[in-house]
Amino acid sequence: MNLILFGPPGSGKGTQSARLVGHYGMTHISTGDALRAAIRNKSEIGMRAQAIMERGGLVGDELVTDLLRSIIGEHRDTTDSFLFDGYPRTRQQVMNLDQVIEEFNLSPPAVIQLDVPDETLILRLTGRRLCAHCRAVFNIYFSPARQNGVCDICAGPLMKRVDDNPETTRERLRVYHGQSRPVLEQYQERGLLYTIDATGSADEVFRKINSVIEENY
Ligand SMILES: [Zn+2]
Structure with a gap:
């Protein structure tokens, strides 16, 4: 196959x-x-x-x-x-x-x-947020962190990719x-x-x- x-x-x-x-x-x-x-x-x-x-x-x-x-x-x-x-x-x-x-x-x-x-792809890609410490991935539209900008797992800061x-x-x-x-x-x-x-x-x-x-x- x-x-x-x-x-x-x-x-x-x-x-x-x-x-x-x-x-x-x-x-x-x-x-x-x-x-x-x-x-x-x-x-x-x-x-x-x-x-x-x-x-x-x-x-x-x-x-x-x-x-x-x-x-x-x-x-x-x-x-x-x-x-x-x-x-x-x-x-x-x-x-x-x-x-x-x-x-x-x-x-x-x-x-x-x-x-x-x-x-949908645009929301998936532009809504992506990555934890600077543990690399956990969130999405502000589909799977937001409980507190805006803060990682649920380690409380690290969430970042957006510039591009x-x-x-x-x-x-x-x-x-x-x-x-x-x-x-x-x-x-x-x-x-x-x-x-x-x-x-x-x-x-x-x-x-x-x-x-x-x-x-x-
Ligand atoms: Zn984290």
């Missing part, structure tokens, strides 16, 4: 990826994280990426595809179940992923899109939708796209993802 998880900032994609990995033992592939790790570990691909970035260039699709190959190759003997997170982002990357999937004889991915209305304002949040969502639309359309045409209402609790959303997986595998 292979999944591609799509979700805008604030949709709970990180939480759901962690659950999928825990529940199904899927191998989680975030190409962004993997690229940073490759650079840190000075692997062959990491060194190529580093050289490109030092020249001021952008790491291209070819290198990212090689990176995917190396991660899948590393795990393929022990698993046939991968969770792609934050990839593919373009039509070209969809084709590259198709090719890699074929090379490794993996099953076609189901694509799960976590759907949350933008207005969590409505304008930057709207812009992030606009970029996300613009990027994902062509990719999602492509999977929809192939009958591989499942859109899940992700406005409920993390448990509810995970149950919905489970039903999609169980109906299809």
Whole structure:
């Protein structure tokens, strides 16, 4: 079983990826994280990426595809179940992923899109408050602290992230939708796209993802 998880900032994609990995033992592939790790570990691909970035260039699709190959190759003997997170982002990357999937004889991915209305995402993202001491997370709209600005757990001060304002949040969502639309359309045409209402609790959303997986595998 292979999944591609799509979700805008604030949709709970990180939480759901962690659950999928825990529940199904899927191998989680975030190409962004993997690229940073490759650079840190000075692997062959990491060194190529580093050289490109030092020249001021952008790491291209070819290198990212090689990176995917190396991660899948590393795990393929022990698993046939991968969770792609934050990839593919373009039509070209969809084709590259198709090719890699074929090379490794993996099953076609189901694509799960976590759907949350933008207005809800904006409240989730801009209402977020983080305890400076114990890192507990509150939300002034959905899960407020008992006393405004004070952590329920340790009485530490609650902070707002500077970039969590409505304008930057709207812009992030606009970029996300613009990027994902062509990719999602492509999977929809192939009958591989499942859109899940992700406005409920993390448990509810995970149950919905489970039903999609169980109906299809
Ligand atoms: Zn605290």
